[in-house]
Amino acid sequence: MHNFSFFCKHLDNTFVNGHEIEWDNRDSRIDWDTAKVAIFRNIAGFVYFHKVTNFNYVKVNELVGLKEQIKLLDSNTKAFLQGKDASNALLWGARGCGKSSVIKAVLSQYLFEKHGFLRVIEVDTKDFNFMPLLFDYLREIPQYKFVIFSDDLSFDNGRYKSLKSTLEGSFEAHPHNVLLYATSNLRHLVQESSQDNALQAQDNINESMAFSDRFPLSIGFYSLGQDEYLDVLRAIIKRHVAHTHTRGESVNIDVKANEILESVKLKAINFATKIGNRSPRSAKDFFNLYLNHSI
Known part of the structure; x- marks a missing residue:
């Protein structure tokens, strides 16, 4: 049993951002022998690990049009688990294009191996000031490999600076x-203020590039073309047909899926146009609305 609060209580400084943190002695204890995934919680000053038991499982073969992105992240993850050099990864691009799903799908392949030693900790970007403490804590558990997952990175208030020095630039x-896998809608993570003068703007650009450089593996995601969008929708429909047809019933899944797609194609295109986004998420959202007769 590894107690994060015990670790932090023995530090000289238990203040973060000038505020004293109370460590929940019960909930901060976690058994990494059984916990595969945990969420780092910071609620009203109480900090603890929440063990995930209802896992949002994503299968690699369910992700359409993301073969290259999956290959890149999978190769990096394999190298990490084999003790080879591996890199922090930034998955960036248009919203809803599968960035988080690719991370979940790739890591899921290794999380549930019988004698696997991969563990995942989800950390909200607002809690990045705790990252040095987490790194110190995880460094003392070398028998496991930890991927810290953070979704939707973007910074406009300097919060990224402590993480930047933690990832690289320290004496240690x-x-x-430990690796960090993160997603962002921005390729370069530090947003430029419209009020900045030219010198400040250049400084922001330099900071942005310096921080992004802490993620040597940069994987881009892009909005889908119409044909690609419909291919994703076809795959979603095909899985639905396969899961819902009566066992023993003779049905050609491909033919049935194509029939449904043809019947909803125009609505699906109009839906994507209306929300201004053709992505795997919008295709999934459309089909859920269609099944519920809400569109």
Whole structure:
């Protein structure tokens, strides 16, 4: 049993951003022998690990049109688990294009191996000031490999600076058993203020590039073309047909899926146009609305 609160209580400084943090002695204890995924919670000053038991499982073969992105992240993850050099990864691009799903799908392949030693900790970007503490804590559990997952990175208030120095630039080396996988709608993570003068704007650009450089593996995601969007929708419909047809019933899944697609194609295109986004998420949202007779 590994107690994060015990670890932090023995630090000289238990203040973060000038505020004293109370460590929940019960909930902060976690058994990494059984916990595969945990969420780092910081609620009203109480900090603890929440063990995930109802996992949002994503299968690699359910992701359409993302073969190259999956390959890149999977190769990096394999190298990490094999003790080889691996990189922090930033998955960036248009909203709803599968960035988080790719991370979940790739990691899911290794999380549930019988004797696997991969563990995942989800950390909200607002809690990045805790990252140095987390790194120190995880460094002391070398028998496991930890991927810290953070969704939707973007910074406009300097919060990224402590993470930047933690990822690289400190006297202490990065923990060999920790990687950071993050997603962002921005390729360069520090947003430029419209009120900045030219010098400040250039400084922001330099900061942005310096922080993005902490993620050597940069994987781009892009909005789908109409044909690609419909291919994703066809795959979603095909899975639905396969899961819902009566066992023993003779049905050609491909033919049935194509029939449904033809009947909803125009509505699906109009839906994507209306929300201004052709992506796997919008295709999934459309089909859910269609099944519920809400569109």
